[in-house]
Protein backbone atom coordinates (compact mmCIF):
# COMPACT_ATOMS: atom_id res chain seq x y z
CA UNK A 1 0.00 0.00 0.00
CA UNK A 2 1.38 3.38 -0.98
CA UNK A 3 0.41 6.83 -2.23
CA UNK A 4 -0.70 5.25 -5.55
CA UNK A 5 -3.42 3.36 -3.63
CA UNK A 6 -4.58 6.69 -2.22
CA UNK A 7 -4.58 8.28 -5.68
CA UNK A 8 -6.52 5.35 -7.16
CA UNK A 9 -8.91 4.34 -4.35
CA UNK A 10 -9.26 7.70 -2.68
CA UNK A 11 -8.77 9.51 0.61
CA UNK A 12 -11.89 10.41 2.62
CA UNK A 13 -11.67 13.21 5.18
CA UNK A 14 -14.39 12.95 7.81
CA UNK A 15 -14.36 16.49 9.18
CA UNK A 16 -12.14 19.10 7.60
CA UNK A 17 -11.78 22.10 9.89
CA UNK A 18 -8.51 23.59 11.11
CA UNK A 19 -6.47 20.38 11.45
CA UNK A 20 -7.96 18.53 8.48
CA UNK A 21 -7.46 21.59 6.28
CA UNK A 22 -3.86 22.08 7.46
CA UNK A 23 -3.05 18.52 6.37
CA UNK A 24 -5.09 18.68 3.17
CA UNK A 25 -3.29 21.88 2.16
CA UNK A 26 0.05 20.12 2.66
CA UNK A 27 -1.06 17.08 0.60
CA UNK A 28 -2.45 19.14 -2.27
CA UNK A 29 0.69 21.32 -2.29
CA UNK A 30 2.69 18.06 -2.39
CA UNK A 31 0.90 16.91 -5.56
CA UNK A 32 -2.02 14.75 -4.37
CA UNK A 33 -4.78 15.37 -6.95
CA UNK A 34 -7.89 16.98 -5.44
CA UNK A 35 -9.96 14.47 -7.44
CA UNK A 36 -8.58 11.68 -5.20
CA UNK A 37 -9.96 13.37 -2.07
CA UNK A 38 -13.50 13.21 -0.68
CA UNK A 39 -14.35 15.65 2.13
CA UNK A 40 -17.39 14.98 4.27
CA UNK A 41 -18.10 18.07 6.39
CA UNK A 42 -21.50 19.69 7.07
CA UNK A 43 -19.90 23.11 7.42
CA UNK A 44 -17.15 23.37 4.76
CA UNK A 45 -14.97 26.49 4.65
CA UNK A 46 -14.78 28.81 1.65
CA UNK A 47 -11.27 27.46 1.06
CA UNK A 48 -12.66 23.92 0.66
CA UNK A 49 -15.46 25.15 -1.59
CA UNK A 50 -12.88 26.79 -3.87
CA UNK A 51 -10.70 23.68 -4.45
CA UNK A 52 -11.21 22.63 -8.04
CA UNK A 53 -11.87 18.90 -8.53
CA UNK A 54 -12.37 18.16 -4.79
CA UNK A 55 -15.25 15.77 -4.02
CA UNK A 56 -16.98 17.90 -1.40
CA UNK A 57 -19.89 16.23 0.38
CA UNK A 58 -20.23 13.94 -2.65
CA UNK A 59 -21.11 10.22 -2.65
CA UNK A 60 -18.17 8.41 -1.05
CA UNK A 61 -16.19 5.57 -2.65
CA UNK A 62 -17.18 2.20 -1.11
CA UNK A 63 -13.64 1.16 -0.19
CA UNK A 64 -11.32 4.16 -0.08
CA UNK A 65 -7.67 3.49 0.70
CA UNK A 66 -7.81 5.75 3.76
CA UNK A 67 -10.39 7.50 5.91
CA UNK A 68 -8.84 10.38 7.85
CA UNK A 69 -11.03 11.21 10.85
CA UNK A 70 -10.62 14.86 11.89
CA UNK A 71 -13.82 15.72 13.77
CA UNK A 72 -13.80 16.97 17.35
CA UNK A 73 -13.70 14.16 19.93
CA UNK A 74 -17.12 15.33 21.17
CA UNK A 75 -18.60 14.78 17.66
CA UNK A 76 -17.09 11.33 17.16
CA UNK A 77 -20.10 9.29 18.33
CA UNK A 78 -22.31 11.11 15.80
CA UNK A 79 -19.88 11.24 12.90
CA UNK A 80 -18.04 7.91 12.83
CA UNK A 81 -21.00 5.47 12.69
CA UNK A 82 -21.88 6.93 9.25
CA UNK A 83 -18.74 5.16 7.92
CA UNK A 84 -19.20 1.89 9.82
CA UNK A 85 -19.75 0.00 6.53
CA UNK A 86 -16.09 0.72 5.68
CA UNK A 87 -14.94 -0.99 8.90
CA UNK A 88 -13.53 -4.53 9.14
CA UNK A 89 -12.24 -4.26 5.56
CA UNK A 90 -9.30 -3.01 3.55
CA UNK A 91 -9.83 0.68 4.33
CA UNK A 92 -7.28 2.13 6.75
CA UNK A 93 -8.77 4.55 9.30
CA UNK A 94 -6.43 7.24 10.63
CA UNK A 95 -7.82 9.38 13.44
CA UNK A 96 -6.24 12.59 14.66
CA UNK A 97 -8.76 13.16 17.47
CA UNK A 98 -7.32 13.87 20.90
CA UNK A 99 -8.12 11.43 23.66
CA UNK A 100 -10.20 8.81 21.82
CA UNK A 101 -8.54 5.42 22.22
CA UNK A 102 -7.96 2.67 19.68
CA UNK A 103 -10.31 0.45 21.72
CA UNK A 104 -13.12 2.97 21.21
CA UNK A 105 -12.58 3.00 17.43
CA UNK A 106 -12.52 -0.80 17.41
CA UNK A 107 -15.87 -0.81 19.24
CA UNK A 108 -17.37 1.65 16.75
CA UNK A 109 -15.92 0.21 13.52
CA UNK A 110 -15.18 -3.45 14.30
CA UNK A 111 -12.07 -5.06 15.76
CA UNK A 112 -10.72 -6.14 12.36
CA UNK A 113 -10.54 -2.52 11.16
CA UNK A 114 -6.99 -1.32 10.60
CA UNK A 115 -6.76 1.90 12.64
CA UNK A 116 -3.89 4.28 13.23
CA UNK A 117 -4.15 6.90 15.94
CA UNK A 118 -2.20 9.99 14.99
CA UNK A 119 -1.43 13.27 16.72
CA UNK A 120 -0.37 15.89 14.15
CA UNK A 121 -0.01 19.64 14.57
CA UNK A 122 -1.01 22.65 12.50
CA UNK A 123 2.45 23.50 11.07
CA UNK A 124 1.50 20.61 8.73
CA UNK A 125 -0.07 23.38 6.62
CA UNK A 126 3.43 24.55 5.66
CA UNK A 127 4.99 21.05 5.54
CA UNK A 128 6.60 21.54 8.98
CA UNK A 129 4.30 19.44 11.16
CA UNK A 130 5.27 16.59 13.43
CA UNK A 131 2.92 13.64 13.88
CA UNK A 132 3.09 10.76 16.34
CA UNK A 133 1.40 7.51 15.28
CA UNK A 134 0.43 4.17 16.79
CA UNK A 135 -1.47 1.32 15.13
CA UNK A 136 -4.26 -0.96 16.38
CA UNK A 137 -3.97 -4.76 16.59
CA UNK A 138 -5.44 -5.10 13.09
CA UNK A 139 -3.12 -2.50 11.56
CA UNK A 140 -0.43 -4.45 9.72
CA UNK A 141 3.05 -3.12 9.07
CA UNK A 142 2.03 -1.88 5.62
CA UNK A 143 -0.95 0.00 7.09
CA UNK A 144 1.30 1.84 9.55
CA UNK A 145 3.81 2.41 6.71
CA UNK A 146 1.02 3.96 4.61
CA UNK A 147 -0.01 6.24 7.49
CA UNK A 148 3.62 7.25 7.89
CA UNK A 149 4.00 7.93 4.16
CA UNK A 150 0.84 10.04 4.07
CA UNK A 151 1.72 12.03 7.17
CA UNK A 152 5.38 12.42 6.13
CA UNK A 153 4.10 14.55 3.26
CA UNK A 154 3.28 17.27 5.81
CA UNK A 155 6.28 16.97 8.15
CA UNK A 156 8.12 14.60 10.46
CA UNK A 157 6.54 11.37 11.74
CA UNK A 158 7.45 9.50 14.93
CA UNK A 159 6.18 6.03 15.87
CA UNK A 160 5.14 5.51 19.48
CA UNK A 161 5.93 2.37 21.47
CA UNK A 162 2.54 2.30 23.16
CA UNK A 163 -0.73 4.18 23.16
CA UNK A 164 -0.18 5.35 26.74
CA UNK A 165 2.39 7.84 25.43
CA UNK A 166 -0.24 9.69 23.38
CA UNK A 167 -1.42 12.05 26.18
CA UNK A 168 2.07 13.37 26.86
CA UNK A 169 2.78 13.61 23.12
CA UNK A 170 -0.42 15.61 22.60
CA UNK A 171 0.59 17.98 25.40
CA UNK A 172 3.93 18.68 23.68
CA UNK A 173 3.51 18.65 19.92
CA UNK A 174 -0.26 18.61 19.37
CA UNK A 175 -0.90 21.62 21.60
CA UNK A 176 2.64 23.06 21.43
CA UNK A 177 2.07 25.37 18.45
CA UNK A 178 -0.53 27.20 20.57
CA UNK A 179 1.97 27.67 23.43
CA UNK A 180 4.47 28.99 20.89
CA UNK A 181 1.98 31.37 19.30
CA UNK A 182 1.16 32.61 22.78
CA UNK A 183 4.87 33.17 23.42
CA UNK A 184 4.92 35.34 20.28
CA UNK A 185 1.83 37.23 21.48
CA UNK A 186 3.29 37.74 24.96
CA UNK A 187 6.72 38.89 23.72
CA UNK A 188 5.09 41.31 21.26
CA UNK A 189 2.78 42.67 23.98
CA UNK A 190 5.72 43.22 26.33
CA UNK A 191 7.64 44.96 23.54
CA UNK A 192 4.64 47.16 22.90
CA UNK A 193 4.35 47.94 26.62
CA UNK A 194 7.98 49.05 26.42
CA UNK A 195 7.24 51.57 23.68
CA UNK A 196 7.62 49.67 20.38
CA UNK A 197 5.03 50.04 17.63
CA UNK A 198 2.74 46.94 17.55
CA UNK A 199 3.80 45.90 14.00
CA UNK A 200 7.50 46.16 14.83
CA UNK A 201 7.10 44.25 18.12
CA UNK A 202 5.16 41.47 16.33
CA UNK A 203 7.67 41.26 13.47
CA UNK A 204 10.56 40.95 15.94
CA UNK A 205 8.74 38.31 18.04
CA UNK A 206 7.71 36.19 15.03
CA UNK A 207 11.13 36.32 13.38
CA UNK A 208 12.84 35.49 16.68
CA UNK A 209 10.70 32.40 17.38
CA UNK A 210 10.97 31.21 13.77
CA UNK A 211 14.73 31.78 13.66
CA UNK A 212 15.38 30.20 17.06
CA UNK A 213 13.27 27.15 16.09
CA UNK A 214 15.20 26.76 12.84
CA UNK A 215 18.51 27.10 14.69
CA UNK A 216 17.45 24.58 17.36
CA UNK A 217 16.62 22.05 14.63
CA UNK A 218 19.74 22.62 12.55
CA UNK A 219 22.58 23.52 14.93
CA UNK A 220 25.03 20.92 16.22
CA UNK A 221 24.62 22.27 19.77
CA UNK A 222 21.67 21.26 21.95
CA UNK A 223 19.10 23.86 23.12
CA UNK A 224 20.88 24.26 26.45
CA UNK A 225 24.13 25.28 24.72
CA UNK A 226 22.21 27.50 22.29
CA UNK A 227 20.66 29.29 25.29
CA UNK A 228 24.08 29.68 26.91
CA UNK A 229 25.41 31.12 23.64
CA UNK A 230 22.90 33.99 23.94
CA UNK A 231 23.52 34.62 27.62
CA UNK A 232 26.47 36.88 28.36
CA UNK A 233 27.59 36.51 31.99
CA UNK A 234 25.90 39.22 34.01
CA UNK A 235 24.42 40.61 30.81
CA UNK A 236 20.94 41.44 29.58
CA UNK A 237 19.66 37.90 28.79
CA UNK A 238 20.79 36.65 32.18
CA UNK A 239 18.60 39.25 33.85
CA UNK A 240 15.58 37.97 31.90
CA UNK A 241 16.39 34.30 32.42
CA UNK A 242 16.61 34.76 36.17
CA UNK A 243 12.88 35.53 35.97
CA UNK A 244 11.98 32.87 33.38
CA UNK A 245 14.04 30.05 34.88
CA UNK A 246 12.85 30.63 38.43
CA UNK A 247 12.21 27.18 39.91
CA UNK A 248 9.04 28.26 41.71
CA UNK A 249 7.30 30.61 39.29
CA UNK A 250 9.29 30.46 36.01
CA UNK A 251 8.72 28.52 32.78
CA UNK A 252 9.56 25.03 34.11
CA UNK A 253 6.84 24.82 36.80
CA UNK A 254 4.40 26.84 34.68
CA UNK A 255 4.77 24.60 31.61
CA UNK A 256 4.61 21.48 33.78
CA UNK A 257 1.30 22.70 35.21
CA UNK A 258 -0.01 23.62 31.76
CA UNK A 259 0.96 20.29 30.23
CA UNK A 260 -0.43 18.33 33.19
CA UNK A 261 -3.74 20.15 32.59
CA UNK A 262 -3.58 19.18 28.89
CA UNK A 263 -2.94 15.51 29.74
CA UNK A 264 -5.83 15.51 32.24
CA UNK A 265 -8.19 16.94 29.60
CA UNK A 266 -6.95 14.43 27.00
CA UNK A 267 -7.89 11.60 29.40
CA UNK A 268 -11.32 13.14 30.05
CA UNK A 269 -12.03 13.37 26.30
CA UNK A 270 -11.22 9.68 25.93
CA UNK A 271 -13.33 8.53 28.86
Ligand SMILES: NC(=O)c1ccc[n+]([C@@H]2O[C@H](COP(=O)([O-])OP(=O)(O)OC[C@H]3O[C@@H](n4cnc5c(N)ncnc54)[C@H](O)[C@@H]3O)[C@@H](O)[C@H]2O)c1
Pocket residue numbers: 014015016017018019020040041042043044070071072073075078079096097098119120121122174175
Ligand atom coordinates in the same frame (compact mmCIF):
# COMPACT_ATOMS: atom_id res chain seq x y z
N1 LIG B 1 -6.37 22.00 15.74
C1 LIG B 1 -5.25 21.36 16.11
O1 LIG B 1 -4.20 21.96 16.29
C2 LIG B 1 -5.27 19.85 16.28
C3 LIG B 1 -4.05 19.17 16.44
C4 LIG B 1 -4.06 17.78 16.57
C5 LIG B 1 -5.26 17.10 16.57
N2 LIG B 1 -6.42 17.79 16.45
C6 LIG B 1 -7.68 17.03 16.44
O2 LIG B 1 -8.28 17.27 15.18
C7 LIG B 1 -9.70 17.17 15.33
C8 LIG B 1 -10.34 18.38 14.68
O3 LIG B 1 -9.92 19.54 15.35
P1 LIG B 1 -10.00 20.96 14.63
O4 LIG B 1 -9.19 21.87 15.45
O5 LIG B 1 -9.67 20.79 13.18
O6 LIG B 1 -11.55 21.28 14.82
P2 LIG B 1 -12.52 22.06 13.85
O7 LIG B 1 -13.75 22.38 14.62
O8 LIG B 1 -11.78 23.16 13.16
O9 LIG B 1 -12.89 20.96 12.73
C9 LIG B 1 -13.83 19.94 12.92
C10 LIG B 1 -14.65 19.83 11.65
O10 LIG B 1 -15.55 18.73 11.79
C11 LIG B 1 -16.75 19.08 11.14
N3 LIG B 1 -17.83 18.19 11.60
C12 LIG B 1 -18.63 18.34 12.69
N4 LIG B 1 -19.52 17.33 12.76
C13 LIG B 1 -19.26 16.52 11.69
C14 LIG B 1 -19.84 15.32 11.21
N5 LIG B 1 -20.87 14.73 11.83
N6 LIG B 1 -19.33 14.77 10.08
C15 LIG B 1 -18.29 15.36 9.43
N7 LIG B 1 -17.71 16.50 9.84
C16 LIG B 1 -18.18 17.07 10.96
C17 LIG B 1 -16.95 20.54 11.46
O11 LIG B 1 -17.85 21.17 10.54
C18 LIG B 1 -15.53 21.07 11.39
O12 LIG B 1 -15.22 21.59 10.09
C19 LIG B 1 -10.00 17.08 16.82
O13 LIG B 1 -10.37 15.76 17.11
C20 LIG B 1 -8.69 17.45 17.48
O14 LIG B 1 -8.50 16.76 18.68
C21 LIG B 1 -6.46 19.14 16.29
